[in-house]
Amino acid sequence: MTDKDLTIQQVAGLTGLSVHTLRYYEKIGLMDPIRRAKNGHRAYHMDDMEWIRLIVRLRSTGMPIVEMQRFADMMRMGDAGISRRRALLEEHEQKLMLQAKELEDTLVVLRDKIAYYRAWESGEHSG
């Protein structure tokens, strides 16, 4: 393990994933097998970090694991997988735009209700 390598604990701290989840993601092929230090411990590199951060982004915006696995497989195909990777990301982009719209609509509804409740509350005090 060189100076720049990170332990699983450190990666967990940096990414917000649990140590369990990091091992789980590796086991299901969402990450390539992480290099090991002499004692068998995982030694994460900066390249690994970048991939993990992308995974976390995709997950937090609702991409299911099976789709991220497909994306990981396309990464392993190298150049041959590029147009498929683009297609997958474009699909996700479409979903995110719909999600953003739903979210904005809901914010409007919420703010409307909140304003109504607030008006009722101040009426309660003065009335």
Add this chain to the structure above:
Amino acid sequence: MTDKDLTIQQVAGLTGLSVHTLRYYEKIGLMDPIRRAKNGHRAYHMDDMEWIRLIVRLRSTGMPIVEMQRFADMMRMGDAGISRRRALLEEHEQKLMLQAKELEDTLVVLRDKIAYYRAWESGEHSG
């Protein structure tokens, strides 16, 4: 069952929830018991529909069932629950604003990668 009442099937069609889910939501107290027609079938009214649509909105923007149950309980408290309802909705509003930011950030990342892939693909053709 009067003319304006809806069957569970119709409500499913109108809300996007499954018949199973509608019964499930009623069972766990997310909805008040729905009135019954003479034959024992559920007869949904327009008031029910409005509540269901709110539920669907909250769910689709990530509110867990247990929190919607709390909100339903506050509805049953009537006026006494109003300020608590407002607090709950304001909390959700905060979460949605964070979600919206995460979403926008991810869209930037995705578009960046898509553009990169696209550039690579066109280079592939001409080179």
Add this chain to the structure above:
DNA sequence: TATTGACTTGGAGTGCACTCTAAGTTGTAC
């Protein structure tokens, strides 16, 4: 009168994404 189809119930089963357990190894601190 018999079949069809939409509904009813309680309770069991499913799929996803973790999350934890048990048993074992390794490297450092006292």
Add this chain to the structure above:
DNA sequence: GTACAACTTAGAGTGCACTCCAAGTCAATA
């Protein structure tokens, strides 16, 4: 040298939100 913390594995367990099943009721139609 022994206690301790951090790591390793395979595999079991958990929590959420449905989703389905079996058995039964009821109204309408052939």
